[in-house]
Amino acid sequence: MTIQRTISPVDQSVYVERPLADGAAIQATLDRARAAQAAWRQVPLVERIAVVGRFIDAVLAHKPEIAEEITWQMGRPIAQSPGELGGFAERARYMMDVAPEALADLRFDDKPGFTRFIRKLPVGVVFVIAPWNYPYLTAVNAVVPSILAGNAVILKHSAQTPLTAERFAQAFKEAGLPEGVFQYLHTGHADALGIIRAGQVNHVSFTGSVAGGHEIARAAGETFISTTLELGGKDPGYVRPDADIRHAVENLGDGAFFNSGQCCCGIERLYVHEAVYDAFIDGLVSFAAGYRLGNPTLPEVNIGPMAKARSADFVRDQVADAVAKGARALVDAKSFPMDERGSAYIAPQVLAGVDHNMSVMRDESFGPVVGVMKVKSDEEAIALMNDSPYGLTAAIWTSDPEAAERIGDRIETGTVFMNRCDYLDPALAWTGVKDTGRGVSLSRLAYDHLTRPKSFHLRTRI
Template sequence: MSLYAVTNPATGELVKDYPTATGEAVEAALSSVAAASLTWRCAPIDDRVRLLRRVAELYTARRDQLAAIITREMGKPISQAGLEVDIAVSIYNYYADNGPGFLADEELDVVAGGTAVVRKEGLGALLGIMPWNYPYYQVARFAAPNLMNGNSILLKHAPQCPESALAMEQIFRDAGAPEGAYVNIFATTEQVAVIIADDRIQGVSLTGSEGAGAAVAEIAGRHLKKVVLELGGSDPYLVLDSADPEYAARQAVLGRFGNAGQACNAAKRFIVEQGVYEEFLKYFTTAVSAISVGDPSDPRTFMGPLSSVAAVNGLADQVDDAISKGATAVLGGARLDGPGAWYPPTVLVGVTPDMRAYSEELFGPVAVVHRVDSEDEAIAMANASTYGLGAAIQSADPVQAERIARRLQAGMVTVNEASGTAAELPFGGVKRSGIGRELGRYGMDEFVNRKLIRVAPPRPDSAGTAG
């Protein structure tokens, strides 16, 4: 079987496999994106705007088809799959609307006289390595700002997502992208290493696991390539005594169990002050027990299967380890029978530092609920992680929420809502959650040359010499 294949996680059925790239195909792809970068970098801004606008229009026109593809590929419920297409559309439109302003020259005050401006120009051909959990959204937040910058894109998608990868490449082709501006490649891990090392590639953006990020960064570092890494997370969700426990629980369900919990910025560790702990846990478990798990193609389904049997096996091992060492599964806690990649919504309490579930990322529908005695203890537990992607705070006291937000070691903090995303909001983390930012104006600033253009003042002896 090929490395790149569509295996329906709801049934375990192999739908179709796709051949990996040959060495000749890799060379052709590199040549194509390198050539395109020379011309696309010089293309008028209006041409870039038109391309992104047309891409957004085609995503909208093909919404149902695109949603069905990722439901089949990685089990995303069809209603959430459609919303993912909508988010991708908003990102392409956002950069079409705002990209020209973000690229405007910045005039500098020069003490010695004359003029100086900083001009943003694309670096050239970039490699994007994208994950399976949000096949369209992740690509959009990399491709949209960088095509607006004048960079060209070589896109290596996850092996589980060949159909959506080809559908996106076709959209760019149909939108009139210049030859080589956006190229899909079904590359192996070994070929990816070769591509990163190639002088024609100027930078690499990866969204994926901590291990994959470290491997890519090591190769890129040896070859002095710029990287943006969006890696794992074990995001804390703090519920303070001042919070409304019922509202906090409803938000917690959305923050933990959307996309079957398979999101780097999903709430994963629920840290609850003792004054509202019992109420929060009651409301939370009641809401989690009501989650509809079933056929992801049914619009009424909130949670489908995990992305693969391998994902189920890994998650089950983490949960089994916790239970064997004394944790309690208030809900769920054992894999579901039958074919496919099914695991139930699970709530664990009594998780302690000797358990894998305490410190490891749980990439699936498992919530760990902790009880703490104070605000300081909540903050200390939240920060006691190697990850630092997102964090959420539930508090009715805005002064308290601001105080806690300042102390949390995270790239993103939300107050009184579950972590989310929007085209205009920067996305990224600290510590082992990654390097760099995507989305918003910051997403335009990673892979650019901030070129200084300095014009000296006229020489004093040049005045009046003409004529």
């Protein structure tokens, strides 16, 4: 029996141990899912919605315990962990609200003597592979709309946050979801790919690395199953000369450093107009220096460790590489005593004098560091923002909405923000371009990826 161990970044202790599912357990899970889905798809939508509503309530009933689990599993400060469940509920309830319209038949009444419509049928079994950085928010994006659409779901959560999958299962059980409609698997990488290659699931929703996305795409390519892939990011922000600098500093600083920078749509690179560059840099450095790095179980701490020490060292290496190439590290890491090589605890850092020859401006950091470049015009900022293999979100700080829309229309990205960042609105399509992936989660459009169209062409008069 192979044991999966979750090492807490708080103190490097073993926080969770779980046996990995063997081949027989995996097959039994797949068989139960297919059998359960055949019955679940026949359940009226209003009843499915009611079950999901009870599921949300069941999760929220355990909010304090879940928040503590999040902190111990992946390191987010306990003062911030409960907030994830608010976003979890917002997204789930939005998908409930739009389900009747999004899943309704598309009817065409322009031909007398014919009844014609397109019905949206569930795809079948959805395999959700979820990451650790926002364990509830990322999983709910796929799990809830899949269940509402009449699919069965098998959730493989990250080995860093396995308790999330178990919490989902318990809450669905309390909500009265029929057995087998939602299940989870603690399983390794190779077995997850094997499930996809076997063609016994009908859709895969994956959030993770670009390399992982390529592996899943190749495995899915051996069958005819569909995929939704949310992969890497290097999200930019642009501060125009007409921006509210105080607000830009606070919002972009939070977007870069919240959750120790471990956010899919966190701010990783900044372009600031030369007219406001100095004021912005001074403000951002002061903002970063004000963080309290420490044990995330303490209520006064507002930035905890990264999930893994090796990830923190990767960020340290990016900073060192940038400095060696001429950049300036503006935050004194020595003022954060817990920040030392080999530790998951790392101070927030602001880099000036950066350029796109540096890894920190090209490669995903997924940590609390941001490089800031001075630009002379919108044109220069647009060219630099597009100079990336990624495209999830981009943020523009300006007092001119028309300029934001004009600039945003030219940025190669899935979402454009004005005067905000690092946020996901469930009413809008969550999608990316280039190496960030493909497909859509959330919004009405998400249901198009979790259903298949079936056309009815009925001649009623002969």
